[in-house]
Amino acid sequence: MxxxxxxxxxxxxxxxxxxxxxxxxxxxxxxxxxxxxxxxxxxxxxxxxxxxxxxxxxxxxxxxxxxxxxxxxxxxxxxxxxxxxxxxxxxxxxxxxxxxxxxxxxxxxxxxxxxxxxxxxxxxxxEEIVVTASKRDTTSPRFAGQWTKIDGDDLKGWGIVGSEAIEARSVGFSSTHLGSGRNKLFIRGIADSSFSGPTQSPVGQYMGDMRMGYSGPDPDVRLIDIESVEVLEGPQGTLYGSGSLGGIVQVTPVKPVLGMTAGRASVGISLTTHGDPGFDGSGMFNMPLWEGAAFRAVGYHSAEGGYVDNLATGKSDINRLSVDGGRAMMSADIIPGWSIDVSGLAQRIRGEDSQYADREGHGLSRYSMVPQPFVSRFEMGGVAIRKDGGSLRFRSTTGFTRQRVTENFDASTGDTARQLGQDSRGWSVSNETRVWRPMAQGYSWVAGFSSIVHRYAVARDIREGEHQVDLAGVENRVRESTAYGEIGLRIADGLEASAGARYTISSLSGNGSHLNPLLAASRYGEADREERQFLPSFSLLARPVDKLTLYGRFQQGFRPGGLSIEADFVRTYHNDKLATAELGFRYGISQRHPIDIQGSLTLSKWSDIQADFIDAGGLPSTDNIGDGRVWTLTLNGGAQVSRTLRVEAGVAWNDGKITRPSEAFKLMAAEAEGAMRIPNIARLAARAAIDWSHELGGGHSLTASSYLRYIGRSRLGVGPRLGDAQGDYLDSGISVRLGDDRRAISFTATNLADQLGNRFAFGAPFTSGRDQITPLRPRTFRLGIDAAF
CATH class of the missing domain: 3.55.50.30 (Phage tail protein beta-alpha-beta fold)
Known part of the structure; x- marks a missing residue:
């Protein structure tokens, strides 16, 4: 006791x-x-x-x-x-x-x-913060790994933000920038390719305990009425299974509050230099239903002004983007100590055109013969039964997700206008049930099982005027069943260890459509198969002096195989696996101690890397390209200079290479400089931030926060046809907020230096001889008002 x-x-x-x-x-x-x-x-x-x-x-x-x-x-x-x-x-x-x-x-x-x-x-x-994503309520000094928590309050005043807000607050988190709802996320130098397709994402994404996806792009769910966002760096295979090679992102929404009727509304207008104005609005409403039950709903809409001009059509600011979404949850007490949550979410992102530009053009312009609109739709719903108190705790979460991304690309050749259409659809049903015991009397543990059924299909076509030709398509089906467990032990004062394991059985199947009949039959031999994975993990943690934590850990992650399209047939690719050894330290706790600093050195061995490349027809395809290794060094820290002023800084260095390429990839990339580098991850990234606050009395305060990020150079993708350089730019922003908990006015500015930059050297698979860049959104100002009742 x-x-x-x-x-x-x-x-x-x-x-x-x-x-x-x-x-x-x-x-x-x-x-x-x-x-x-x-x-x-x-x-x-x-x-x-x-x-x-x-x-x-x-x-x-x-x-x-x-x-x-x-x-x-x-x-x-x-x-x-x-x-x-x-x-x-x-x-x-x-x-x-x-x-x-x-x-x-x-x-x-x-x-x-x-x-x-x-x-x-x-x-x-x-007391130290609890790492919710650890699944056994591990407190931060007892967590053997690099971990970042973003409080929901830190996002207030920035408007209706998504994954880019996480990227702005972490040097280890990055993304491609094809467009909102179409991007691929990476953590800690683990990046496979530039495109989202049948391969599973290297980053696991969760809304609470519910998995937000499997294959496909980041749905970019807007972070409105959010309690926190947690980022765990490095593979998390033992607790989270497949698709967590680089780490996981867990978004925790604010739950309904019982016995209270309340609401909040926010509106904002924005002005973009060299572009159109924008608008955003959001609202939240919380109400009691009956004794021990409450309901909470969130809705939002934003319209971001375009800033890219099309020289071929003479149209300006063509890449206007709109986002509409909502989320709702009902929570109720079942019996003393036990609760149930029923939730749903829907979001639609619509881009009137793509956001890339020509590298040799006028900075924010390109020459496209056809429009390239896209739509990303995402829905999810779920039920969670939980027991949050007591020596033993329980949670069972069942969820359903559905995602559809419809894209159009310029495929023109010469004076002939052509458009490539791609329709990607995914849906999944998943369950995770676990019971755990937080640390007490020298030990803690978690045990659980999970299952997921997932289907993801990609269809393509080429349109030239009224004429349409269907290209090869593919559908992948995965069924996973998993049992896992982890235990933490206090060996002596200031010395703790943990060990865990996960065993997964994956049943894989798939089929193609619109295939070459002469080639299809010979490529289906391994379409239906079963893969089994055993993933152990170990860690040792020491706290030799107050506030200092030293740790070492070994962890693994994997992704199952599947089928991908190449020309007019499909190919089989196999599972890949990542093993990471990590040494790290933490001193102090952010916003709890005058100084906090954390750092880590990791070595990851990556076998049978799944990666996308451009095939002979100019379209993305997936295959296993060989084995590789990734070195990563990160250092982050902050100082509470005074009661009202905090400064932060961080740096990440990554070095990833394909050390043993497959024979097919070796031939393809033999003459390409830098083709063996792991793509999309900058070798150097750095960040600095300042947070300041001042109490004005009567509950009112004036707060300001600013950040500056440097993203170094990286390579677009693997292989000779994706060798374009990207990165090497500065990003910046500032936010000022005046008010109290009930009413506030805010002002934000992003890309303060109005840099052009190049976030992603890709826009369409057929370049017609023109290099492509994805510029930063030009300097943008936003004025917002929010009020609560």
Whole structure:
């Protein structure tokens, strides 16, 4: 019981020695609290995690008392007072974020708040942050790996943002830039190709515990009403299975708050230099349904002005983009301690034309004989049953996703206008069920199973006037069944180890359409097959001194094989596998300690790399191109210069090469300089940021944040036909927000230097002799207003 007595792991003696009153400005701050009913110990622990406060309970006999839910938009003092009132306890305030709960001598004293003498001493730091994506509620000092958390509050004022907002806040996270809803994500130098197709993404994406996709591009779901985004770097095969070679991104939405009716609305207008204006609006509404149940809905729309001109048609600002989407969730208590969440999401992204330009043109222009519009649609829904408190916790999540991307590319030759059409469709049904025990009495563990059924099909055609010719198409079907587990052990004071394993059976099948009948029969021999994977993991972690964590870990990841298109037949490609050894450290916790810094050195061995290249017909195709290795070195840190000013900086160095190319790839790339480099990952990336805030009184504050990113050079893809250079540019942005929790006005500016840059050296597979670039969006200003009720 020793650890339970110190909720959020703060000794009572330390709290008493740092006694300080709650300042008026702090007490005025409120936050959404949603803690289900349970015992006093369970509710206090969950409340401490959600609010970032310290709650100590010296008397162990009080921990088992029943306690109701604590829910609503509350200040820290009000939330702790609500718990004390219901449980017949007395609250003593011993710091601006620290409380002690004791037995009340009589009922009237239960809600009294006893404050310490009024003298100004720093409050104790909150307990370490929980890494939700660890699946066993591992606290950050106990997590052996590189981990980034972006709070939802950090995204306020930037408008209706998606994956680019994550990219702006991390040096280890990157993306292609073909267009919103069509991009491919990468983490830590693990990049296979430039295109999204039948191969599984190297980054796993999750909305809560629900998988957002399998094959196909990043759906680029907008990050509205989000609690946090967590990025785990490096392969996560043991806990997350296939498709997590580079890492995972987990988006945690804000859950419905019981017993509260509330809403928020936001609107903004934007002006783009050299382009059209834009508009965005979003709204959130939360309402109680019945005792123990609530509903929350989010809707949004944005229209981003175009900025690329088409010299062939004489049209200006052709690449206007619109996004429409919504999300809803219903949460209800089933029995004490158990809850159910039912959720749904739908989003449509429509681009009136592609965003690339000619390298030798006038910067923001190109010569295209045909328009190149695209539409990306994404829907998902799911049900989660969870038990979040107690020594044993449980979660079972079942979800359905559907994605369709319709694209058009300029395939003109000479004076003949032609258009390549591509229609990609994917759907999946998945379930993950797990039970876990957070660290207590020296050990923690998680055990679970998961399954997924996925189908992904690609169809292509060429259109010339009224004439249309169907090209070869392919459909891949995958069924995966998995069992996994991991255990963490405290070997000695300051020394911990973990070990885990995952066993996956993948059943693969597929078929082609519009194939050459003379070639198709000989290429289907391995279309229907079964693959089995065993993925072990190990880690050792030491905390030799306060705030310092040293660790080493070994982890693996894999992707199953499938079928891909080449010319008018299909080819079989096999599974690939990544094994990573990592050494790293962390000192301090971001926004908890004056200085925090983390770094890692990793070596990844990648076998049978699945990659896309341009085939003889000028279209992307997929094959296994050989074995490779990737070295990665990252260093990130921050300093709390003062109570109101924080600075951050980070750098990442990547060196990836194909060390043992396949015979077919070796012949294809023999004369191409740099063809053996892993594509799309800059050898050097760096980032710096400044966050500043100032309390104005009455709950009002003025905050500002800015960032500067340098993205070094990289290669577009593998093989000689994708050797174009890209990168080597600066990106920047600043946001200023004035207001309180209920009303605020914000101003943002991006690409402050109005750099042209080249984020992605690709726009259409048929270049007609012209090099292509994807410029940064020119300098853009946004003015926004948001209000809550």
């Amino acid at each position: 020793g650890e339970v007595l110190r909720i959020r792991i703060v000794p009572v003696a330390l709290l008493l020695s740092l006694a300080a009153p709650i300042s008026p400005s702090f007490a005025a701050q409120t936050r959404v609290i949603d803690v289900p009913r349970g015992t006093v110990g369970e509710v206090a622990f969950a409340l401490g995690r959600q609010a970032g406060i310290n709650i100590a309970i010296p008397d162990a006999t009080l921990l088992g008392r029943p306690a109701p839910a604590v829910r609503g938009k509350l200040s820290d003092e009000a939330a702790v007072g609500q718990l004390a009132r219901a449980a017949g306890l007395k609250v003593r305030v011993v710091g601006s974020k620290s409380f002690i709960l004791t037995r009340a001598p009589h009922p009237a004293a239960a809600v009294s708040i006893a404050a310490a003498p009024s003298y100004d001493l720093p409050s104790p730091e909150p």
